[in-house]
Amino acid sequence: MNCDQLREHYELYALGIAEQPERGEIREHLSRGCTVCGAGVKRALEIAALLGASAPPAEPSRQLRRRILASVGSEQRRFGFVWASGAIAAALLVAALYFAVSSRRYENDAAQLRDQLRAQGNEILRLSNAFAILSGPSTIEASFGGQQPRPPSGKVFVNPSRGVLLIASNLPRTSPDKIYEMWMIPKSKGAKPVPAGLFQSQANGDALHVRPGAVDVSTTGAVAVTVENEAGATQPTTTPLIVAALTH
């Protein structure tokens, strides 16, 4: 088919409802870089996007933004380097300022350094939260996996006002579309587990995960971890591979 015969079908293709043989023909034209069909399909995709943007306005919950950011901002790093991180951050700041004013060709480098600085800042905040939980006088701790020769093992620290810290080792590697999710398991039967954040393990199977904020330890029976799809879940969908029972 030539482009003239296909032009009536660009919008159908963009909507995903083009039928054969036109769909295959458009795909074939696009794959060989046909500029006519490329322009036509692009315009049709713009119309499709505009249709999407014309949906009645709606407001998602405030938690959604946090959930999305938590699911990508939980890259784990070795902990215990608070002071080193601060020094690195300061050095990066000086370097970023230098590059920013020196020359246009350094702009990309400076942007990268600023990103690293921001990441270091986030890491320092995370480690500060972990330290606050560890050092809190009312913190209780629970071990898991100690009896097993095989992973995972580690400890959970729970502070009523500061949050939950999970330190684990020997976590099995997850596939790229999976992620670990921590849960607060209520004591009372029938009550649903409460999501407590997503995290990834390091390549060596270690992980440090912090869920800052108050915890009602009197109603919490255990902290658990499951493997979930990359977007996380509102309730566990797999058998927990970590369950740390809280006794207090």
Added chain:
Amino acid sequence: MLPLLLAVLASSDDVTLIQRLKRRDPQALAELYDLYGRMAYALILRMVRDKSIAEDLVQEAFLRVWNRVHSIDGEKGSVGPWLLAIARNRAIDYLRSSEGRDRNVAVELDETDHASLYHEMEAGILHSDQVRRVKAAMDKLEPNHRTVMELAYFEGLSQSEMSAKMGQPLGTIKTWVRAALQSLRDELGVVAPSS
């Protein structure tokens, strides 16, 4: 005023936003969410009609962008329209699986969210006046024409599925779809590219 400001912000930021997303900057994802999060949520909610499921699907869509951002051109890519295409396809996939519909019936959804298709689109289009024009054009359609467009776009039905759902011959459905698209083209002043 706000749409104009958002359009300016979106157009100037798309290139740097994509580059920062490629550098795995979580703050860039936050800015992407601030620009397009409500829009993606509104679209998916219109499709699945359940707030909780809509939020899960929005999260999936943003993660998909995060995980696939390497495939979009850092200089020419239009991340907003691409994100909406992914969001719509996530929602259709959910509707199909929850309704037990045939996932292979006619639509190759993933074809329409290839990042390479979203290059050199008009900057800031999703925050432009064209959204209002499309909405007005949809409102002007004859009821049957509007219904088939909504079934196609918001429910992801093929023309055969629309025929079964509306109890109309397939030929009639195709005529309505063609007429609806022609009306939209006319209202938006779209001229098909000449060969």
